[in-house]
Amino acid sequence: MKNRFIEIRKKSEDLCRPLLIEDYSLQPSEFVSPPKWHLAHTNWFWEEFILKKYLKGYTVYNPDFSYLFNSYYNTIGERVLRPDRGSMTRPSVEEVYKYRKHVNSAMGTLLSIKFDEKLLELVEIGINHEQQHQELFIYDIKYILGNQPTFPVYGNSYGFIEQNLESEFIKIPEGIYTVGHQAEGFSFDNELGAHKVYLNDFEICNQLVTNAEFIAFIENGGYTNFNFWHDEGWHWINNNKIETPLYWHKIDGEWFKYDLDGLQKVNLSAPVNHISFYEAYAFAEYKAMRLPTEFEWEIASDHFSWGQLWEWTNSAYLPYPNFNKAPGAIGEYNGKFMINTMVLRGASVATPINHSRKTYRNFFHPNMRWQYCGIRLVKKQNAFSINNL
Template sequence: MTTLEHYDQVRQKSLQLCQNLITEDYSLQASEEVSPPKWHLAHTTWFFEQFILINYDPDYVVLHPQFNFLFNSYYNTHGSRTARNQRGLMTRPSVDEVRAYRAYVDQAMRNLIKKSNDEVEQLVILGCNHEQQHQELLITDLKYSMWFNPLDIKLMDLNEFKPTSTSSWIEIEEGLYDIGFRGDGFCFDNELPAHKVYLHRFQIASELVSCEEYLEFMESGGYENPIYWHDEGWAWAKELEIKAPLYWEKRDGVWTHYTLNGRKLVNMQSTLAHISFYEAAAFAQWKGCRLPTEFEWEASSRKFDWGERWEWTNSAYLPYPGFEIAPGALGEYNGKFMINQMVLRGASVATSAGHSRATYRNFFHPKYRWQFTGIRLAKTSSL
């Protein structure tokens, strides 16, 4: 596939994700952590405009000077911007105007890609991967915002909850393991530089935790016993009165949950989703196990199937040895978030095709659970 074909495919996918939305849905924002679909469509377009067209196409004319303020996300070097919690307040520009903005930028990008050099091509690939990240966010943000609507809206069927198999323990020997991205192709800067890590012998589960297993934790008083919890997690659960995974609700004595395909009965044999790091760590403690480190996860990832859930690890999001933040605005992409966040590995049912690899480092604050997050257990082997 050529760079131009890849660009067109990615850009079209974002619009396809919105095909079942009505106009009012495009500005929906239920909390500061999520963004409206209209903003996602515009911000990903802004990215190509600001980082490629303005810098590499001398004939390009910015469509609207205030779009930089409206659709910048967190790039401080690009000036002031709309507060994150106010993105849903923007009724203007309209959905049609945002679509016209995308078409305007797309035409300019296509012309540039046809005559681009290697530097531009690498930035286009970065922009496509950036948009794929936002495609997953668009899906999960929509799910969160739609959850508040009692109509139990059906938007798409991702087959979110698939049956899981009986888990077994995979033994991983101690030794030096290669960590980080190697070879050709795209990766984000936080996957570099590749380096070696020494790991003690450990075991890791072949399968992710099921809803049934997690229900056992709930029914045994897991949310009421502080012995299983980090102190911060315990305070979080008590303050917000958390007693079940996100989207779970008991109706007529039966557990249900909201999905993007409407409200469903919880299939207890399916893979658990939408839990925080706090909950994942508490469950692992209850089971007499632990969460794997991100290095254990990567070193063993060829021995199990992954990609259905973002899997919490017990690793803080920190730079690899020798990591350097890139100069300029693109240096704000990953490096400045390396504090107070935990690493997740894998991918999810909402991840765009071609956007996952074993070295990918996702990261979120421990309290967040609106992504398709799950649990894979680990334990230290006897020496």
């Protein structure tokens, strides 16, 4: 466990190596967290949830940091509001790294001592929590750099593989299936409560929607035809002047997109990504198809390759039967967000390997698209198309 802790902590800092010092505190949008905040918040998590409770004689590095780097835990106390994370020039980046060294040293001492099962569970949560922030860091630094006029290169592009399979639909028979986490190993509480669901037969595509397919949607008026959109989505694209996926630019008649290796021509065979739920739904309507439910996705996932992108489902993020929030601050980790968000399944190229499991329930508001997300289609039963497809 100690070696794993060290490895995960090093990974967070390795992700920051390509950055300039000026990059660490930028927050170009409310939903983006600055790199410095990620480094400090993941550190605060170890200090607040583990060291203060389990390491006798532990000295808090700076009492103000509990206020500065708490994310959303009301149980812990007051915190800086999310939109203000980028306004904090103090503590300095150098001070945040000193803070991390302080916590690493204390955790090294703690993990050298025999500890009980409850502590082991918290350490596992802490490791998974930091890994989640490593993926969020990739989303955030891409948004930070991708909204600069010169489209700076970060380094690792976290690029996407061309889909060379012939598109076909996989038939899944109707029946009663068991969903939810049942295997050995770590899972989050929102995956628990394995239970049975009834599914009608359905046909799901073996690959994700490609950039070429989405360009056809754009060029055939997909963003200007209200018939394809939820009313809320229609207002969203018009109020925000949304006309393309995030990071796309049309230059001299050709489509380009920003990735972490800079501005590149759109690869027509790669899966379209940085798509909101609203856009995913509209594209499915345009194709006279639909998005899978999260349970359909889970049952069908053994029959196709996944892991390039989180995939939108048509399922609201709700608790499983017998779901119970844990007492205290840990209970705020997932349960309080089970409203007004949609489930995504799978994983992305930025997802840590051990987070790639078919029962993992990711969730975002339907307008969010800075995360690595794409579209997989399911055939509608007796669908009527208004397009010549």
